[in-house]
Amino acid sequence: MKVDTMRAIDRYVGIPLCFAVSWAFRIKEKLFRPKAQKPKKVLFVELSEMGSAILADPAMRWLKEQGCELHFVIFKSNAVSLDLLKTIPSDNIYTIRSDSFVTLTTDTLNFLKWCRKKGIDTVIDLELFSRVTSLMSRLSGAVNRVGYDGVHEEGLYRGNHLTHPVMYNPHMHISRNFMALVRAALQPAGEPYQRQLITQDEIDLARAEVSEKDQQKVIEKIRSLYPEFQPGKQRLMLVNPNASDLLPQRRWMADRFAEVIRTVLADYPDVLVVITGAPAEREGAESLKAAVNNHRCLNSAGVFLFNELVPLYSISALMVSNDSGPPHFASVTDLPTYVIFGPETPSLYGALGHSTPIYAGLACSPCVSAGNHRKTSCTDNQCLKAIYPEQVLNAIRPALDPVIVKTPVQSLEADLQKAQKAKTEEVS
Structure with missing residues (x-):
C-alpha cells in the first residue's frame, strides 16, 4: 500500500473512528470503571x-530492567530491525501486513485477539500522533495506555484514549522522548509533563x-x-544512496555521490567503495x-541479507548515507557514519x-514534523542541493x-625542531 494511501486512511477513517470509540468507551467506563494495574506485560x-x-531500544531495555515482559507490534516489512539487538523475544512480536487495505484490516483485527491471548496490560504507542495506533491501543484491552498527547496543540486529534498522556517535546531527540514514555508508564496516571532529566x-x-x-561470510x-x-590491507567505505518512499526528498543527488566516490578512490588507493541497498x-x-x-567501486545491492549487515558494518571503515x-x-556497532540530512x-x-x-540547516528545514x-x-529539496561533495569529503577525510602515532623520540625531535624554528624567527 502506498504511503499516501495509509496517510489518507489514518486521517479520513481514523479521525471519525477515534471520536466514536472515545465516546463508546467513555459511556462504558462510567458503568464499569477499570481497576488500576501495575504494568507487567507491556x-x-x-x-x-x-x-x-x-x-x-534504550527505552525498552530500561523497562525490561524494571521487571516488565516486553512485546512489539510492527509492519511485517520492518520487523527485521528488531533482530539486531534481540531485546524483544520473537514469540512476542506481532507483524501486520501493509500491502493492501484488506490485509491491513485483517491483521489488525487478529492483533486485537493476540493482545488478549498474551494478557497485555500496558500499551506504549511510539508513533507520533497516529490515529490508527491510537485505536489499536484503545481496543487492545490494555488497562494502561501511554502515548503522545497534543496538550494545547491544535489539529492533532486522535481521540481520548490515553490513561498516561505524555507531552511530545519537538526540541528533544526522539530517543529521549521514547524514554519519557516508558517512565510515564510506571507512574500514576495524570498530567502529561515528565519533570525528569534524561x-x-x-x-x-x-x-x-x-x-x-x-x-x-561477509568477506x-x-x-x-x-x-x-x-x-x-584494504578498507571498506560503505555508501547508502537510498531512502525509503516514506520521504523520498531525503535522497542526496546521485551525481554528487558519484563525485565523492571518485575522489575517495583517487586519493585513497587502499579503499574499496561498496554501494549498499535492497534488491529493489x-x-x-x-x-x-x-x-x-x-573497478574498486562495487554494487552490493541485494547481495547481503539483513542479518549480514551488522557483520558488514563491523569490518568496514566508515559509511556515507542518506538519512x-x-x-x-x-x-x-562502532562504525563511524556520516549522514546527509x-x-x-x-x-x-x-x-x-x-x-x-551533514546538514545545511536552511530556514525551511526541517519541513516535516509530528504535526504534519x-x-x-516540497518538490525542490534545496536543503540537500546546498550540500556539495567537498563538504562531505571534508567531513569524512x-x-x-x-x-x-609519534614515538617518544620522534615527539622530542619534533619539539626541539619547533623550538629551534621559533628561536631563529625571534632572532631574525
Whole structure:
C-alpha cells in the first residue's frame, strides 16, 4: 500500500473512528470503571519506521530492567530491525501486513485477539500522533495506555484514549522522548509533563554481537564482487544512496555521490567503495557504479541479507548515507557514519552511536514534523542541493587519513625542531 494511501486512511477513517470509540468507551467506563494495574506485560506499537525501532531500544531495555515482559507490534516489512539487538523475544512480536487495505484490516483485527491471548496490560504507542495506533491501543484491552498527547496543540486529534498522556517535546531527540514514555508508564496516571532529566547514558545503545564466522561470510561475498579483497590491507567505505518512499526528498543527488566516490578512490588507493541497498535498489546502485567507472567501486545491492549487515558494518571503515535506516542499524556497532540530512533534522532523528550529521540547516528545514505527519509538499529539496561533495569529503577525510602515532623520540625531535624554528624567527 502506498504511503499516501495509509496517510489518507489514518486521517479520513481514523479521525471519525477515534471520536466514536472515545465516546463508546467513555459511556462504558462510567458503568464499569477499570481497576488500576501495575504494568507487567507491556506492548510497544511502532509500525512504520525501522530506524525508530532501534532508537527506542534504550527505552525498552530500561523497562525490561524494571521487571516488565516486553512485546512489539510492527509492519511485517520492518520487523527485521528488531533482530539486531534481540531485546524483544520473537514469540512476542506481532507483524501486520501493509500491502493492501484488506490485509491491513485483517491483521489488525487478529492483533486485537493476540493482545488478549498474551494478557497485555500496558500499551506504549511510539508513533507520533497516529490515529490508527491510537485505536489499536484503545481496543487492545490494555488497562494502561501511554502515548503522545497534543496538550494545547491544535489539529492533532486522535481521540481520548490515553490513561498516561505524555507531552511530545519537538526540541528533544526522539530517543529521549521514547524514554519519557516508558517512565510515564510506571507512574500514576495524570498530567502529561515528565519533570525528569534524561541523561545521555540512559539512551546509549547496546552493541550487537558479531562472530568471526559471520564476518568471514561477509568477506567471501565481497570477494565474489572483488576477488582481490584483502582485509587489513584494504578498507571498506560503505555508501547508502537510498531512502525509503516514506520521504523520498531525503535522497542526496546521485551525481554528487558519484563525485565523492571518485575522489575517495583517487586519493585513497587502499579503499574499496561498496554501494549498499535492497534488491529493489540494485538498478539505481548499478547506475551509480557506472557513473563512478572504477573497478574498486562495487554494487552490493541485494547481495547481503539483513542479518549480514551488522557483520558488514563491523569490518568496514566508515559509511556515507542518506538519512534512512542503515545509519541506525550501524549504530549497534562502532562504525563511524556520516549522514546527509535535508527535510529532517539530526537534532531529533540523528543516529545514536558514532554518527556525524551533514546538514545545511536552511530556514525551511526541517519541513516535516509530528504535526504534519512527516509529509511535505516540497518538490525542490534545496536543503540537500546546498550540500556539495567537498563538504562531505571534508567531513569524512579524518576517518580516511592515516593517524600518525609519534614515538617518544620522534615527539622530542619534533619539539626541539619547533623550538629551534621559533628561536631563529625571534632572532631574525
